[in-house]
Amino acid sequence: xxxxxxxxxxxxxxxxxxxxxxxxxxxxxxxxxxxxxxxxxxxxxxxxxxxxxxxxxxxxxxxxxxxxxxxxxxxxxxxxxxxxxxxxxxxxxxxxxxxxxxxxxxxxxxxxxxxxxxxxxxxxxxxxxxxxxxxxxxxxxxxxxxxxxxxxxxxxxxxxxxxxxxxxxxxxxxxxxxxxxxxxxxxxxxxxxxxxxxxxxxxxxxxxxxxxxxxxxxxxxxxxxxxxxxxxxxxxxxxxxxxxxxxxxxxxxxxxxxxxxxxxxx
Numbered sequence: 640x641x642x643x644x645x646x647x648x649x650x651x652x653x654x655x656x657x658x659x660x661x662x663x664x665x666x667x668x669x670x671x672x673x674x675x676x677x678x679x680x681x682x683x684x685x686x687x688x689x690x691x692x693x694x695x696x697x698x699x700x701x702x703x704x705x706x707x708x709x710x711x712x713x714x715x716x717x718x719x720x721x722x723x724x725x726x727x728x729x730x731x732x733x734x735x736x737x738x739x740x741x742x743x744x745x746x747x748x749x750x751x752x753x754x755x756x757x758x759x760x761x762x763x764x765x766x767x768x769x770x771x772x773x774x775x776x777x778x779x780x781x782x783x784x785x786x787x788x789x790x791x792x793x794x795x796x797x798x799x800x801x802x803x804x805x806x807x808x809x810x811x812x813x814x815x816x817x818x819x820x821x822x823x824x825x826x827x828x829x830x831x832x833x834x835x836x837x838x839x840x841x842x843x844x845x846x847x848x849x850x851x852x853x854x855x856x857x858x859x860x861x862x863x864x865x866x867x868x869x870x871x872x873x874x875x876x877x878x879x880x881x882x883x884x885x886x887x888x889x890x891x892x893x894x895x896x897x898x899x900x901x902x903x904x905x
Contacts, residue, residue: 642700644852645876646672647869648818648862655684661864662688666699668873674792674816674860676704676737677722686727701728702790704737704767711742715751719760735765735792739773739904745780753784763789765816768898770905771803778811790814795857796822797832797847797888798895808856819897820859821847831891835884841874848875850888 647665652658658681662673666688675685682703689699703726709718723731734755736748752764764786766777778788791808795801795817808815826832826847836846844861851859852875861872880888899905 641671642814642858643670643672644858645848645873646670646674646700646702646816646858646860648860649673649675649681649685650679650818650862652684652862652864653680655681655687657864658684659688659691660866661869663692664866664869665873666692666694668870670869670873671698672700672702672858672860674702674818675726676735677706677709677718678704678737682722682725686725690727696728700732701726702733702735702765703731704735704792707738707741707743709742710736710744710748710751712747712751712754714742715748716754716758716760719755723760730759731761733763733765733789734761735767735790736769736777738768739766739770739777740902745776749777749780749784749786752781753786756786763787765790765792765813767792768904769793771807773904774804774807788813790816790858792816792818792860794819794896794898795851795859796820796897797826797829797850797891798822798893799897800889805854805857813856815857817851817857817859818862820851820861822895823897825895825897829891829893831887835880835887838884839878839880841878842871844868844872845875845878846880846884846888848872849878849880850885852876853880853885
């Protein structure tokens with residue numbers, strides 16, 4: 640199963656019809672990487688769309704995430720089985736720890752991740768929303784258990800470029816998977832991005848995605864329930880930014896984090 644760098648996110652798609660229609664549109668458009676989570680309450684809908692699609696299951700990379708309340712050893716194993724059942728798959732391609740919160744334990748949770756790999760429930764394991772310090776600790780713990788970290792999913796876009804975590808991904812040889820890759824629309828009003836979009840006859844969303852895909856070891860999972868936007872985002876694959884474009888976006892002096900609060904680990 641190959642990993643596709645431009646995936647399709649399903650956050651907040653809790654309506655059955657909306658979710659199935661969106662995932663179906665994504666698969667028909669060409670996306671071959673689907674991202675969901677136990678906490679999204681739509682694994683069943685994603686599975687239904689996948690089962691009904693003309694696209695072969697073997698060609699689609701399916702990722703989900705463990706809820707923060709399911710990170711004790713037994714819960715990691717049992718709820719991973721339940722996620723696979725809801726998704727209608729024999730094996731999950733990538734299982735993340737969604738947040739290092741609540742029941743997260745650097746020993747028991749990592750033991751659970753090693754167990755689901757050993758049992759063949761998943762092909763790969765990932766982490767999400769870890770600080771550099773927590774990430775380093777977890778990678779060392781996984782290494783001790785003979786498990787490689789496949790991906791770390793965090794908010795990442797031109798207004799929150801995550802240089803340290805991207806550098807860590809390159810050095811450790813794992814993927815940094817960018818969620819909220821267009822900053823929930825904030826990139827639409829950034830002059831530098833707007834100018835580059837006009838230059839390439841593209842949209843600011845496509846430029847932001849192309850900028851991410853230009854980076855080594857970075858993938859992106861844009862999310863939309865609107866068919867036109869789903870197809871439009873996929874068009875980012877056809878955009879080739881000039882080195883000058885990349886430098887301009889790299890140099891944007893503005894910081895905006897979509898996901899933040901007292902409850903986050905940072």
